[in-house]
Amino acid sequence: MKQFEANFDGLVGPTHNYAGLSYGNVASLNNASASSSPKQAAKQGLKKMKALADLGMVQGVLAPQERPDIASLRRLGFSGTDANVLAMAAKQAPAIFQACCSASSMWTANAATVSPSADTSDGKIHFTPANLTNKYHRSLEPQVTGKILQATFANKEYFAHHAHLPDNEHFGDEGAANHTRLCSDYGKTGLEMFVYGRHAFDTSKPAPKKFPARQTLEASQAVARLHGLKDDNVVYVQQNPDLIDQGVFHNDVIAVGNQNVLFYHEQAFYQSSQAIAEIKQKFVGDDLHLICVKTEEVSVQDAIKSYLFNTQIITLANGDMAIIAPTDCKENSAVSTYLTNLVAQNTPIKHVYYHDVKESMRNGGGPACLRLRVAMTNKEHAAVNQSTLINDNQFERLNTWVDNHYRDTLHVKDLCDPQLLIESRTALDELTQLLSLGSVYPFQQ
Numbered sequence: 001m002k003q004f005e006a007n008f009d010g011l012v013g014p015t016h017n018y019a020g021l022s023y024g025n026v027a028s029l030n031n032a033s034a035s036s037s038p039k040q041a042a043k044q045g046l047k048k049m050k051a052l053a054d055l056g057m058v059q060g061v062l063a064p065q066e067r068p069d070i071a072s073l074r075r076l077g078f079s080g081t082d083a084n085v086l087a088m089a090a091k092q093a094p095a096i097f098q099a100c101c102s103a104s105s106m107w108t109a110n111a112a113t114v115s116p117s118a119d120t121s122d123g124k125i126h127f128t129p130a131n132l133t134n135k136y137h138r139s140l141e142p143q144v145t146g147k148i149l150q151a152t153f154a155n156k157e158y159f160a161h162h163a164h165l166p167d168n169e170h171f172g173d174e175g176a177a178n179h180t181r182l183c184s185d186y187g188k189t190g191l192e193m194f195v196y197g198r199h200a201f202d203t204s205k206p207a208p209k210k211f212p213a214r215q216t217l218e219a220s221q222a223v224a225r226l227h228g229l230k231d232d233n234v235v236y237v238q239q240n241p242d243l244i245d246q247g248v249f250h251n252d253v254i255a256v257g258n259q260n261v262l263f264y265h266e267q268a269f270y271q272s273s274q275a276i277a278e279i280k281q282k283f284v285g286d287d288l289h290l291i292c293v294k295t296e297e298v299s300v301q302d303a304i305k306s307y308l309f310n311t312q313i314i315t316l317a318n319g320d321m322a323i324i325a326p327t328d329c330k331e332n333s334a335v336s337t338y339l340t341n342l343v344a345q346n347t348p349i350k351h352v353y354y355h356d357v358k359e360s361m362r363n364g365g366g367p368a369c370l371r372l373r374v375a376m377t378n379k380e381h382a383a384v385n386q387s388t389l390i391n392d393n394q395f396e397r398l399n400t401w402v403d404n405h406y407r408d409t410l411h412v413k414d415l416c417d418p419q420l421l422i423e424s425r426t427a428l429d430e431l432t433q434l435l436s437l438g439s440v441y442p443f444q445q
């Protein structure tokens with residue numbers, strides 16, 4: 001049976017802004033308080049989705065979350081009318097207030113970890129929403145993410161949904177951004193590679209010194225257990241702690257894989273040669289391509305600035321692979337030279353397509369952060385909520401929806417405008433109808 005990989009991109013929400021919320025994520029900190037364009041951000045994202053659909057890929061969309069998050073603010077004691085809650089929180093606790101306004105659910109690589117049916121013990125596709133405990137603004141996502149995933153992948157015959165892991169730093173889980181699946185074919189059992197930043201229950205093990213390690217080994221192991229993965233088909237690799245301290249806050253900032261290709265920086269992993277040996281040993285197939293980028297070719301700083309590894313590697317219908325890269329890679333001379341040379345080498349990667357996702361990049365989110373991968377069969381594809389799949393019509397509808405509801409510019413000081421809350425809820429209410437999601441938001445309960 002034909003198997004392929006679908007990408008589900010996060011639709012950027014109407015409150016997209018730069019609040020400098022992610023300590024350890026250099027772009028987020030550097031752009032704190034810059035003004036943003038929610039409309040452009042959403043359109044850049046939709047354009048990338050449409051381009052992948054036009055390449056013949058199955059492309060889906062995941063709805064954004066309700067922000068400002070009034071329910072979370074009320075939980076913290078802000079009260080009165082919704083307008084009062086906004087005004088009181090913005091005045092008394094501006095940092096907490098800004099966290100409750102983030103459109104960070106757009107980065108759906110952090111929405112969940114997904115294991116395809118070829119790997120799981122019950123033959124279903126498994127989803128575990130990421131708890132994102134390390135950052136308060138992101139820890140507000142998993143409940144609604146779970147609802148959106150269940151409304152998108154509703155058919156219980158094919159899809160299994162787990163609760164997110166305990167909301168505690170010991171089980172800090174950042175989802176697919178730290179998870180890569182290597183396989184010779186999407187339909188064959190793959191090797192699921194979990195990359196973690198630290199051991200939560202063993203402090204004698206190495207860990208970063210400056211910036212936080214968001215993902216723990218114990219969280220990765222729990223997800224593998226929940227999904228019914230076999231030990232032989234799983235590898236746990238520690239991220240190089242020095243790189244976390246340089247700003248590599250997720251593994252997908254320094255490595256990316258697709259099918260039989262692992263594309264990574266030589267400094268990406270702690271005890272790299274051991275990790276690579278285990279990957280080679282456990283990979284099922286004999287055609288593994290390990291593309292290791294040396295520091296003298298691309299420095300870690302250039303990789304972080306350009307997001308060379310936060311690219312999507314996709315398999316086209318003719319079997320060639322293509323890299324979907326941010327335009328920032330073209331603008332960096334070392335990286336663009338590297339990519340031009342790469343497609344001329346003897347690897348499956350034959351094309352590079354550049355996309356402008358700068359609104360997201362300024363918060364540290366590249367093309368790969370914006371998508372959640374779901375490898376599936378034709379039957380599973382048919383069982384997906386079809387309104388969430390991008391075709392010409394759905395693209396047009398969503399683009400018009402953005403035009404109708406999104407602001408051209410937004411500044412952090414605009415976030416307490418009660419009108420923005422009304423605009424955002426009106427937009428999301430309409431979106432749940434466009435995407436046939438039912439009631440997934442607190443304001444709809």
Ligand SMILES: NCCC[C@H](NC(=O)CCC(=O)O)C(=O)O
Binds near residue numbers: 110
């Ligand atoms: N996978 C990419 C995630 C980027 C995300 N940035 C943010 O949340 C920044 C938001 C802000 O600073 O306004 C993060 O760090 O988790």
